[in-house]
Amino acid sequence: xxxxxxxxxxxxxxLLHRRQTIIxxxxxxxxxxxTVVNFSTSMSxxxxxxxxxxxxxxxxxxxxxxxxxxxxxxxxxxGPYAGRFTAYDLKKTIAVLLESILERLNRVEDQLFNxxxxxxxxxxxxxxxxxxxxxxxxxxxxxxxxxxKDKQLYPQCTGKIEWMxxxxxxxxxxxxxxxxxxxxxxxxxxxxxxxxxxxxxWHGTSTVPKDDPTILLMANITTNIEPLMQMLVDPxxxxxxxxxxxxxxRIWDRWTKAVNSLAAKQDLSGRRQKKxxxxxxxxxxxxxxxxxxxxxxxxxLGELVxxxxxITTLYxxxxxxxxxSEVDQLKNIxxxxxxxxxxxxxxxxxxxxxxxxxxxxLRQFKKFVKEGYGKFSCLLRIVDxxxxxxxxxxxxxxxxxxxxxxxxxxxxxxxxFFNMFPHSPDNSFMGFVVEQHLNDSLVNEIPRExxxxxYGKNEYMWQAKTQYLDxxxxxxxxxxxVYMDERSDKETNTASTIIPSYVINHxxxxxxxxxxxxxxxxxxxGLGFPYEGPAPLExxxxxxxxxxxxxxxxxxxxxxxFFKGKPTEREVTSxxxxxxxxxxEPYVYTIDIGNEEQxxxxxxxxxxxxxxxxxxxxxxxxxxxxxxxxxxxEHQNFCQFQRQPSKWPPEKAITLxxxxxxxxxxxxxxxxxxICEPSHFLRTNSMEALKQHGAPCSTEKVALxxxxxxxxxxxxxxxxxxxxxxxxxxGKQENLRRLCPCRNYIKGQIALCQGxxx
Ligand SMILES: *[C@@H]1O[C@H](CO)[C@@H](O)[C@H](O)[C@H]1NC(C)=O
Ligand SMILES: *[C@@H]1O[C@H](CO)[C@@H](O)[C@H](O)[C@H]1NC(C)=O
Ligand SMILES: *[C@@H]1O[C@H](CO)[C@@H](O)[C@H](O)[C@H]1NC(C)=O
Ligand SMILES: *[C@@H]1O[C@H](CO)[C@@H](O)[C@H](O)[C@H]1NC(C)=O
Ligand SMILES: *[C@@H]1O[C@H](CO)[C@@H](O)[C@H](O)[C@H]1NC(C)=O
Ligand SMILES: *[C@@H]1O[C@H](CO)[C@@H](O)[C@H](O)[C@H]1NC(C)=O
Ligand SMILES: *[C@@H]1O[C@H](CO)[C@@H](O)[C@H](O)[C@H]1NC(C)=O
Numbered sequence: 125x126x127x128x129x130x131x132x133x134x135x136x137x138x139l140l141h142r143r144q145t146i147i148x149x150x151x152x153x154x155x156x157x158x159t160v161v162n163f164s165t166s167m168s169x170x171x172x173x174x175x176x177x178x179x180x181x182x183x184x185x186x187x188x189x190x191x192x193x194x195x196x197x198x199x200x201x202x203g204p205y206a207g208r209f210t211a212y213d214l215k216k217t218i219a220v221l222l223e224s225i226l227e228r229l230n231r232v233e234d235q236l237f238n239x240x241x242x243x244x245x246x247x248x249x250x251x252x253x254x255x256x257x258x259x260x261x262x263x264x265x266x267x268x269x270x271x272x273k274d275k276q277l278y279p280q281c282t283g284k285i286e287w288m289x290x291x292x293x294x295x296x297x298x299x300x301x302x303x304x305x306x307x308x309x310x311x312x313x314x315x316x317x318x319x320x321x322x323x324x325x326w327h328g329t330s331t332v333p334k335d336d337p338t339i340l341l342m343a344n345i346t347t348n349i350e351p352l353m354q355m356l357v358d359p360x361x362x363x364x365x366x367x368x369x370x371x372x373x374r375i376w377d378r379w380t381k382a383v384n385s386l387a388a389k390q391d392l393s394g395r396r397q398k399k400x401x402x403x404x405x406x407x408x409x410x411x412x413x414x415x416x417x418x419x420x421x422x423x424x425l426g427e428l429v430x431x432x433x434x435i436t437t438l439y440x441x442x443x444x445x446x447x448x449s450e451v452d453q454l455k456n457i458x459x460x461x462x463x464x465x466x467x468x469x470x471x472x473x474x475x476x477x478x479x480x481x482x483x484x485x486l487r488q489f490k491k492f493v494k495e496g497y498g499k500f501s502c503l504l505r506i507v508d509x510x511x512x513x514x515x516x517x518x519x520x521x522x523x524x525x526x527x528x529x530x531x532x533x534x535x536x537x538x539x540x541f542f543n544m545f546p547h548s549p550d551n552s553f554m555g556f557v558v559e560q561h562l563n564d565s566l567v568n569e570i571p572r573e574x575x576x577x578x579y580g581k582n583e584y585m586w587q588a589k590t591q592y593l594d595x596x597x598x599x600x601x602x603x604x605x606v607y608m609d610e611r612s613d614k615e616t617n618t619a620s621t622i623i624p625s626y627v628i629n630h631x632x633x634x635x636x637x638x639x640x641x642x643x644x645x646x647x648x649x650g651l652g653f654p655y656e657g658p659a660p661l662e663x664x665x666x667x668x669x670x671x672x673x674x675x676x677x678x679x680x681x682x683x684x685x686f687f688k689g690k691p692t693e694r695e696v697t698s699x700x701x702x703x704x705x706x707x708x709e710p711y712v713y714t715i716d717i718g719n720e721e722q723x724x725x726x727x728x729x730x731x732x733x734x735x736x737x738x739x740x741x742x743x744x745x746x747x748x749x750x751x752x753x754x755x756x757x758e759h760q761n762f763c764q765f766q767r768q769p770s771k772w773p774p775e776k777a778i779t780l781x782x783x784x785x786x787x788x789x790x791x792x793x794x795x796x797x798x799i800c801e802p803s804h805f806l807r808t809n810s811m812e813a814l815k816q817h818g819a820p821c822s823t824e825k826v827a828l829x830x831x832x833x834x835x836x837x838x839x840x841x842x843x844x845x846x847x848x849x850x851x852x853x854x855g856k857q858e859n860l861r862r863l864c865p866c867r868n869y870i871k872g873q874i875a876l877c878q879g880x881x882x
Contacts, residue, residue, distance in 0.1 A: 268308040274322045276810065279848065281321035285310050297468035317468070319763065343397040343442035345387060347380040349373065352439045355447050364407040364416035364449050367425070371432040375559060375746070382746035383440050390751070390882050398443045398477040398757060401457070404431055405485025407449035413484075416449075427482075429658065430507060430544055430556045434480060437753045446476075451488050458492050467498060478757065480542075482507045483531055502763035504540055507554065511547035514538045514852040515830050516691030521850060532691035535849065537762050539802060545656055545702045546874055547694060549790055549800040549853045552756060553875045558661045558744040561635040562643065567666075570643040572736055576600040577645040577668065578627070579659055581607050585651050586622045592717045595724055596649060597626050599731060603645065604629045605638060642666035647730055650699045652717070655679075655686065660700045661744055664711045667736040671726065672714040673699045693854065706874065711739045742872035752875045755882070773867055777877035778804050781864045782817040785837050788856040789864035798866030799874060800853035805845070808863040809833045814842045817863055830855030834862045 270281060288310040292298045301317055303309045314321040352372065356365040372379075386392065406415045406427055419428060438445055448454050479500065481489060486506060490497050506512075508531075516522050516532030523533070542554035562570075576596050580586055583606060596602060604627050623629065633641065639662065642648065648663035652673040660670045678695035681687040687696070698704045703712040710733060713726045742748040759772035778801060783792030789800040807813060810833075811824050819835040821842035830852035832845040837859045845851055856862070868878050 268311045270311075270321070271324075274324065277806075278320060278322050279846075281311075281314065284314050284318070284320045288314065295467050301468060341397040341444075342393070343395040345383050345392060346440055346442050347383065349376050352435070352445075355445060356435075358416075358449070359453065360409075360450060362409070362416050364404075364419075367419035367428050368432045368435065371429065371559075372436050375436075375557065378560070379436055379440055379746050379750075383750055386747050386750055392441075392754070395442070395754075395758060399475060400438055400443050400445050401476045401479045401481075402431075402435060402438070402445060402447045403454055403479065403481040403485040403489065404447070404449040405482045405488055406431075408451055408484065408488065410451050410488065411484045426544065426556075426657065427507070427509060430509075430554065433556045433749060434507065434554065434753070437750050438480075438757075441750065441754055441757070443757070451492075454485075454488060455492050458489075467496065476503060478505060479503045480505045480507060483534075486534065501536060502540075504536060504762075505552075506534070506536065506541045508541040508551065509544045510687075510690045510692055511543045511551045511694065512538065512541045512691040513548055513693060513830075513854055514550055514850050515693070515855070517541075518847070518849045521828070521847075522691075527691075529689050529691045531689070537849070538852075539760070540762055546706070548692065549793075550802050550851075552760070553743075553752070555743055555749060555752065555875075556658070557746050557749055558658055558665055558740065559635060560662075560665060560740075561639040562666070567643060570640060572646060572667070573644045574600055574731075575645050576602050576647040576649050577641055577663070578602060578604045578649045578651065579657075579663070580651045580653075581605055581632070583608075583622050585653050589651050589717075590624055591720070592723060593624055593627070593649070595720055596647070596727060597624070598724075599727055600647060602627045602649075603641065605631065605633050605641070607632045638662075639666055642668050646733075646736060647671055647727065650717075652699050653686075654699075655696060656700055656702065660703050660712075661741070664703070664707060665738055665740040667738040669710065669730045669733070669736065670700070670703055670712045671717075671723075672703050672712050673717045674704075674714050675699075676716065706741065707739065711737070742870075743874065748873055751881055752873060755876055755880065758882070772803070773801060773877040773880050775804075777801075777867050777880060778807075779866050779868075780808055780813065780817055781866050782814075782819060782835075783862045783864055785861050786856055786858045787862070788852075788854045789862050789866070790853040791856075792862065792864045793853075793866035796866065797868075799869050801865045801867035802851055802853055804865035804867070805833075805851035806848065808865055809845050809848075809851075811842055811844070814863050819861070819863070831857050831860050831862060834860040837861060 270278075275282060285307070288298075288303065292303045292305065292310070298313065301313050303313045311321050315323045349372070353369060356369050356372075358364045383392075405411055406413055409416075415428070419425070435445070435447065446457065448457065479489075481504065483506065486504065489500070493500060510531070512532055512534070515525065516527050516529055517534060517536060517538055519533040519535050522528050538548075538550040539552050541551040543551050544554070544556060546553040546555075578586075578593070586606075593602060602624070604623065606623060606629050608629070608631060630637075630641065642663050643666050645663075645668045648660060648668040648670045650660065650671050650673050652675075660672070663670055675696060675698055677683065678697045679687060680693060680695050681690055684696075687694070698714045700712075704714040708714075713730070715722050715726050717723060743752060779796075779798060781792050781796060781798070783789065793800045811821055814833060814835060815821055819842055820840050821835065822840040823842070825841050825843045826846045827843050828846040828850060830850050832843045832850075832855075834857075835842055843860075853864075870876050870878055870881070873881075
């Protein structure tokens with residue numbers, strides 16, 4: 125009965141020494157003799173039902189003995205097929221044992237009842253192990269085969285097997301996992317441990333082993349802030365977390381309200397508590413960025429905002445956090461993990477389920493885990509402000525195409541990068557929380573004045589904008605919050621030669637005063653820089669209409685110093701693409717600020733509005749962020765069986781669309797009010813799929829670039845993607861029509877599909 129279930133058990137026991145094999149055989153024969161003698165006599169008395177029961181007894185008993193023996197001899201390795209995966213000696217033993225017992229049983233039965241039908245099932249189940257005892261004794265190997273479909277679903281499997289053939293001896297950990305040089309042991313290891321190959325190739329069960337529910341801790345909503353504050357104490361007294369602590373404390377009430385409100389809308393119980401390592405590379409002394417030092421001196425805070433909100437979200441959802449910001453701390457944690465430096469990819473012993481870090485942190489991390497990195501790589505989530513497109517992420521491809529960048533080349537799955545705004549859908553959108561400083565009762569008492577507030581806290585942002593501002597000055601009082609250093613402060617802002625004299629400057633304001641000023645203003649005036657800050661969202665949330673400068677041509681890494689070297693070809697079409705694309709009129713007007721007539725008419729249009737509605741996209745509220753991150757944590761899995769068609773988001777949310785030539789999937793989907801969903805690219809990557817959606821394929825080709833799968837309109841070649849790391853929502857080329865996986869979305873929570881909140 126070498127069925128599938130038993131195989132699993134066998135794998136977990138260890139092996140038998142050859143000598144023990146003989147003992148087993150002897151013992152089993154003894155049991156068999158006793159039972160069968162009994163059996164033959166009882167058979168005539170009790171009939172068929174009894175015989176069935178006895179047969180099972182025989183099998184059970186011999187199993188028990190073999191099992192007991194195996195346990196006693198744990199750790200003994202023997203013979204060429206002795207790996208734990210193949211467990212060949214043990215298999216041989218049991219197969220021989222059972223086959224001989226069954227054979228004799230059958231003969232007895234046949235004689236007595238001629239129960240051939242009944243036996244057929246048993247015979248079949250011995251066959252199910254794929255190999256007969258006789259063959260085993262003759263030293264035949266099991267046949268592990270990849271079907272064409274397997275290869276399609278697990279395109280990396282073949283390559284990994286080739287690698288194993290060369291490298292399995294390079295580290296003892298492979299043989300500890302039972303790899304023994306046979307093809308089957310490679311396939312078993314690659315499917316069971318690393319998830320690159322299908323289990324069907326070796327008849328393994330397709331159910332993923334479940335963790336023991338008795339040792340699972342459930343994640344409970346946590347609203348007590350103090351343990352979190354204690355976690356955020358810098359051991360080196362650099363006060364790196366001071367700013368983060370302040371932000372968390374300041375918004376804490378809103379966070380707790382948000383999580384309770386979300387829990388009332390959707391079931392947040394029954395979630396498994398995850399162990400999460402958060403390593404803030406940007407705060408480390410080694411980063412050289414002096415983030416920690418500059419946090420209160422006007423340093424860039426966008427990243428710290430995002431980290432604060434991420435940490436709060438994870439904590440409030442009840443996950444178990446370890447937070448580090450120094451290399452020493454990281455080293456200390458990793459040095460306690462024996463598995464950290466081993467190249468074998470089992471994640472069973474790892475004391476962490478998810479790791480959030482940034483590119484700096486990732487480099488530090490790689491340095492300390494060295495060969496062990498592979499098994500961690502799928503646990504990583506990289507907090508990445510700008511986004512990393514597949515073409516830059518794929519190291520070899522980037523090198524070949526001269527797209528190498530100090531940020532790219534990490535060979536992670538593109539969705540492992542978490543952006544501040546929804547950039548390329550190839551990455552995941554993490555976002556942050558737009559802070560609201562004014563409470564509702566206060567808000568209604570602030571009257572809206574005929575005034576505009578200019579978005580530009582540093583003088584240099586105002587360069588060459590006078591003409592544009594003069595038009596606004598014609599109908600609105602122009603205010604500003606430009607930070608002036610000591611010198612010009614004393615001499616008043618007239619000292620500035622860049623800022624027009626009619627501008628009323630309030631200097632640097634705290635959050636509450638700034639929001640009060642926004643409440644009084646009708647227009648929030650963008651100057652074109654900085655890109656994609658939180659401020660326009662705060663303005664819109666306070667009812668001020670955002671004038672968003674359009675860029676024609678769009679800014680990108682080739683024409684703009686700011687984006688140079690960033691791992692993205694993104695075309696930034698305005699100062700705030702999110703506001704342009706996802707919010708729009710009447711909250712946002714994206715205009716050419718060099719076109720006087722357009723500026724004038726737009727300002728007039730805004731002034732003609734009767735009411736100034738505040739709008740806050742749900743995804744930038746505390747509740748929206750908790751909902752989104754919770755969905756990611758519960759569903760995203762970049763590890764086991766990663767090359768299988770994705771189960772999340774579910775298929776019902778997906779529509780495959782065959783695009784026009786010269787269009788990226790991002791655009792193809794967006795034009796039909798969908799979002800490109802990279803986790804479903806695998807479904808598009810076949811001739812059948814292309815044909816089904818109207819591609820007149822003449823020949824099938826396979827290639828390696830970010831445009832595929834696609835139809836070449838000149839040749840009618842259907843070109844499939846060779847390397848899934850290059851599946852890309854943004855790839856496009858003139859003569860190519862792409863087949864795109866598109867997903868529906870919730871307005872205001874575009875990371876999630878409709879009905880996918882949980
Ligand atoms: C044999 O063992 C299995 C589980 O190990 C059990 O479910 C079954 O009832 C046993 N059969 C007999 C006849 O004892
Ligand atoms: C059992 O029955 C089958 C036909 O049903 C027959 O071919 C076979 O010879 C019988 N076996 C014995 C041992 O009588
Ligand atoms: C053989 O097994 C199948 C399913 O496992 C069952 O439906 C069938 O009744 C069995 N046949 C006999 C003769 O026991
Ligand atoms: C969550 O609450 C349940 C029930 O109160 C408890 O059994 C479990 O241990 C809690 N989980 C954690 C991580 O404390
Ligand atoms: C609103 O804010 C004001 C001033 O900060 C405060 O006095 C008042 O108590 C707040 N109201 C509520 C309902 O929180
Ligand atoms: C700005 O507006 C004020 C008030 O309407 C006006 O007095 C001033 O001349 C304007 N300045 C410019 C440069 O247009
Ligand atoms: C393809 O698109 C680019 C910009 O998206 C455009 O400049 C180019 O002219 C287009 N080519 C064709 C053949 O339409």
